[in-house]
Amino acid sequence: MNRKEALAFNLKTYVPNKPCKRGHSLRYTTSMSCVICCKPEKSAEKRLRLEAIDNGLKVYNTGKPCKNGHIADRYVKTRTCKECNKNAATRHREPRPDISLFKRRNSKPLGTAEVLHNLALPTWAHC
Numbered sequence: 374m375n376r377k378e379a380l381a382f383n384l385k386t387y388v389p390n391k392p393c394k395r396g397h398s399l400r401y402t403t404s405m406s407c408v409i410c411c412k413p414e415k416s417a418e419k420r421l422r423l424e425a426i427d428n429g430l431k432v433y434n435t436g437k438p439c440k441n442g443h444i445a446d447r448y449v450k451t452r453t454c455k456e457c458n459k460n461a462a463t464r465h466r467e468p469r470p471d472i473s474l475f476k477r478r479n480s481k482p483l484g485t486a487e488v489l490h491n492l493a494l495p496t497w498a499h500c
């Protein structure tokens with residue numbers, strides 16, 4: 374069974390012609406990465422997180438980069454790294470007033486009289 378055959382049969386794993394660096398011969402069809410080598414990494418991260426929960430910590434550190442390449446503490450609750458969280462927070466905060474204004478303007482369409490009144494206001498205010 375090679376990768377092509379595994380893909381043809383829609384199998385998740387296949388047995389490669391050559392074993393991996395550590396001598397395992399079972400790989401994921403999509404990523405071509407060793408199934409056995411992948412496992413300890415995942416369980417190590419899980420274990421670190423569970424340890425942090427046990428110790429009452431809010432963050433844990435896997436020492437590995439997140440999907441965006443930050444090597445930072447991760448929040449136990451969300452599993453997102455601090456850097457990513459910071460970026461998401463600033464990205465979230467900025468457009469908010471605009472969105473609410475936009476929504477308000479659109480949710481209550483002003484009648485013609487109201488629009489005229491609003492337009493007239495500054496002129497009257499000047500006088």
Ligand SMILES: [Zn+2]
Pocket residue numbers: 393394395396397407408409410411
């Ligand atoms: Zn391996």
Ligand SMILES: [Zn+2]
Pocket residue numbers: 439440441442443454455456457458
């Ligand atoms: Zn990150």
